[in-house]
Amino acid sequence: MNAAIFFVVGIAVVLQLTVAHQMQELGAPFNFVLAGAVLLGFFYGNYRGVAIAVFIAGLVLDAYSGAPYGTITAGLLAAATVPAMISGVVPREHFLHFLLYGIAGTLSFYGTVLITMKAANFSFSIPWTAAAQAIMVAIAGMVVLYGIYQWSILLKNRRNGR
Amino acid sequence: MKAPRNKKKWIMISTVMIALLIFFARIGNTAPFENGIARATAPFTASAAYAWRTASGLGMTAFDMKNAREEVGVLREENQQLQETVMKNAELARENEALRAQLGVGAARARTLVDAKLIAFDPLSFTHYAVINRGARDGVREQMPVIMPGDVVFGKITNVRETTSEVMLITDNENKVSGVTAADTASGVLAGIQGSALLLDLIEKNAAISLNELVVTSGLDGVYPRGLSIGTIIKIISEEKGIFQQAHLAPAYKNTLPATVFIITGQQ
Numbered sequence: 451m452n453a454a455i456f457f458v459v460g461i462a463v464v465l466q467l468t469v470a471h472q473m474q475e476l477g478a479p480f481n482f483v484l485a486g487a488v489l490l491g492f493f494y495g496n497y498r499g500v501a502i503a504v505f506i507a508g509l510v511l512d513a514y515s516g517a518p519y520g521t522i523t524a525g526l527l528a529a530a531t532v533p534a535m536i537s538g539v540v541p542r543e544h545f546l547h548f549l550l551y552g553i554a555g556t557l558s559f560y561g562t563v564l565i566t567m568k569a570a571n572f573s574f575s576i577p578w579t580a581a582a583q584a585i586m587v588a589i590a591g592m593v594v595l596y597g598i599y600q601w602s603i604l605l606k607n608r609r610n611g612r
Numbered sequence: 613m614k615a616p617r618n619k620k621k622w623i624m625i626s627t628v629m630i631a632l633l634i635f636f637a638r639i640g641n642t643a644p645f646e647n648g649i650a651r652a653t654a655p656f657t658a659s660a661a662y663a664w665r666t667a668s669g670l671g672m673t674a675f676d677m678k679n680a681r682e683e684v685g686v687l688r689e690e691n692q693q694l695q696e697t698v699m700k701n702a703e704l705a706r707e708n709e710a711l712r713a714q715l716g717v718g719a720a721r722a723r724t725l726v727d728a729k730l731i732a733f734d735p736l737s738f739t740h741y742a743v744i745n746r747g748a749r750d751g752v753r754e755q756m757p758v759i760m761p762g763d764v765v766f767g768k769i770t771n772v773r774e775t776t777s778e779v780m781l782i783t784d785n786e787n788k789v790s791g792v793t794a795a796d797t798a799s800g801v802l803a804g805i806q807g808s809a810l811l812l813d814l815i816e817k818n819a820a821i822s823l824n825e826l827v828v829t830s831g832l833d834g835v836y837p838r839g840l841s842i843g844t845i846i847k848i849i850s851e852e853k854g855i856f857q858q859a860h861l862a863p864a865y866k867n868t869l870p871a872t873v874f875i876i877t878g879q880q
Contacts (some may be wrong), residue, residue: 472668511735513650514657523633524637530626534619570640574786
């Protein structure tokens with residue numbers, strides 16, 4: 451299971467460094483690694499494995515970012531940790547459980563990133579509009595991916611006559 | 613009972629790690645570690661960038677084929693206009709040379725350029741940076757301007773490693789550039805704003821600016837030489853009470869993963 455987590459996070463890192471910029475230019479600043487962290491944590495429940503994988507991914511991404519080193523790592527670690535803390539509040543089968551999980555992960559990531567950037571450089575002005583846009587795109591993207599996953603399961607069950 | 617205790621334990625570890633990372637980001641003494649990771653991963657990132665460029669290039673080729681017939685007509689017309697412009701420019705160049713000779717002014721200064729490939733873009737959407745495959749061993753230094761073919765400003769070097777460098781794009785909020793309209797009627801200071809637009813600020817209230825006007829570097833900021841294309845004006849903000857005007861610009865550089873950029877390493 452850990453190998454699958456590392457593989458998915460690795461692919462997400464590559465996408466983040468190449469494709470994400472073009473998506474951002476189109477007005478959809480989607481974060482593949484954040485989505486990977488939230489979805490893997492939700493589906494596999496291996497929060498610790500996900501946290502280790504995104505910690506390493508964060509160290510790599512930080513080397514390519516203009517933000518102070520450690521910013522993305524701290525954000526991703528928060529995104530893997532905070533949802534795990536609140537998991538269990540809503541029954542797992544309920545759709546709201548994923549929504550809550552996704553919102554918690556996204557807010558933790560962007561909250562930590564902005565706090566770290568502000569802490570590193572007090573003159574940094576928080577780009578509220580860009581942050582709100584990034585949060586909305588991330589949550590919407592995760593819900594779409596979750597929907598696709600659930601739909602594929604439904605199709606599979608139907609095919610098997612269940 | 614064992615699982616919740618383990619969960620609590622690693623949540624505590626994560627929290628401590630996050631606090632430590634924020635602390636290290638604040639003190640900012642991580643360059644050797646950061647450079648080591650960048651050096652180790654740069655070949656993989658460069659390969660991924662190459663693969664993505666090729667794949668997206670193929671996609672674009674298919675898309676272009678669809679609109680090819682329409683574009684051929686437009687391009688033929690443009691070509692005719694450009695040929696006329698080239699002839700006029702050649703005449704002007706000859707005239708310019710003759711005038712320089714008469715005035716005893718030397719030829720226009722030549723630039724020394726180093727070509728570089730873009731290997732990654734900033735993974736965060738709040739900062740606009742890119743990483744190129746040239747570093748200190750290629751003669752790259754901090755604050756050197758980076759341009760694209762056609763004398764279009766791309767950004768400036770902010771962090772140099774041995775084999776790679778970080779470029780702060782012109783659209784980054786921290787990248788202040790002194791700009792002037794191509795007609796030299798208005799000047800101001802440029803910086804990135806939300807998204808990938810640019811804001812030309814501190815333009816004199818009575819200065820004449822118009823939509824679609826080209827803005828170039830003025831050379832006054834000490835980083836970018838004069839005459840590099842920055843972008844075109846897409847919106848003008850002029851309030852009655854204000855002392856200055858502002859203008860929004862669309863950057864001239866194409867927001868894709870371009871194959872090659874050039875670092876201006878010197879001017880003769």
